[in-house]
Amino acid sequence: MPRITRPSKRVLGKPGRSSKPATGVRSGVSPDRENVHVKEGARQLLQMAREVAGLLAAGGYKHAWCGAVGMAIYGAPRASADVDLIIEPEAVDALRPRLRELGYAHEPGEIRVARGRIRIRRFVRLVPDADPEVLDFLIADPGSVCERALQNTVIKEVSSGERFRVLGLGAFADLKSLSERPRDLEDAEILRSIQRLKP
Numbered sequence: 581m582p583r584i585t586r587p588s589k590r591v592l593g594k595p596g597r598s599s600k601p602a603t604g605v606r607s608g609v610s611p612d613r614e615n616v617h618v619k620e621g622a623r624q625l626l627q628m629a630r631e632v633a634g635l636l637a638a639g640g641y642k643h644a645w646c647g648a649v650g651m652a653i654y655g656a657p658r659a660s661a662d663v664d665l666i667i668e669p670e671a672v673d674a675l676r677p678r679l680r681e682l683g684y685a686h687e688p689g690e691i692r693v694a695r696g697r698i699r700i701r702r703f704v705r706l707v708p709d710a711d712p713e714v715l716d717f718l719i720a721d722p723g724s725v726c727e728r729a730l731q732n733t734v735i736k737e738v739s740s741g742e743r744f745r746v747l748g749l750g751a752f753a754d755l756k757s758l759s760e761r762p763r764d765l766e767d768a769e770i771l772r773s774i775q776r777l778k779p
Contacts (some may be wrong), residue, residue, distance in 0.1 A: 583605045598736040626648050626738075628713055633744065635678050641671040644733040645746045646718065646755060653736045653746050656770050658763075666726045666747070669719050672701050679703050684715055691716075694758035697725050729755050749775040 636643050644650075647664025651657060684703035686741050691700040698718055705713040720727040732751035737743045747755065749771050756768035 587636075624713070625652060625663060628715065629744065630742070631682055632663065632715065635675055635682075636667075636671075637762070639671065639674060639688075641667060642657070642720075642730065643667045643671070643745060644730055645704045645715070645744050645751055646729075649744070649768070650746045650752055651767060653738060653744055654749070654752075654771065654774055655715065656767075658767075662716055664716045664718060666718045666720050666730050668730075669721055672717055672719070679715070684713075686712075694725070694760075697758060698727075698755075699724070725755065725758065749756070749778070 594722040625648055629645065644666045645653065645664070646666060647662060648658055648660035648667070649663055655695065683705040686704040686706065688702050688704065691702055693700060699721060701717045701719060703715040703717075705715070707713055718726045720730045731745055732748040733745050734748050735743050736746050746752070753768045753771035753775065756764045756771065757763065
């Protein structure tokens with residue numbers, strides 16, 4: 581089991597604080613380089629989240645942030661170029677034209693993870709001289725684990741004053757635990773440690 585330390589209080593967009601991941605530095609990366617990478621990644625994720633949040637608000641779509649955005653909102657940022665959120669299935673087709681206007685013109689197709697229990701629709705925006713920006717919609721199909729998770733959400737305010745709907749800590753940790761990736765399992769333990777620290 582990974583060693584768990586108290587998560588950082590830093591949230592998305594907060595300048596001037598350490599952004600070291602709560603679980604420590606990944607192998608082969610110096611602490612300073614890791615901090616810079618996570619800080620820049622958090623800013624990029626926040627900008628992507630703002631764009632998509634505007635579309636969601638305009639359409640009134642039920643959703644919840646998870647993945648790296650959710651981790652950062654809970655004060656445990658990590659380096660990632662992907663934005664993940666759970667959304668109702670009918671919202672995907674409705675949002676597609678607006679996403680294309682924002683540059684998310686590539687759709688690699690449907691992805692199944694967690695032994696087929698989670699269905700993902702991916703949208704990709706190509707950025708010159710940078711890694712592609714990836715937006716993953718985890719589809720809350722009727723009766724799915726994502727639909728059940730979507731019943732447990734909270735509104736969290738980040739340091740910039742913006743508010744985001746994110747999975748509750750328990751639902752978020754449970755969703756992460758379905759993955760077989762070590763990083764997701766580590767994130768699940770971090771989320772549970774945050775839950776234990778809550779008064």
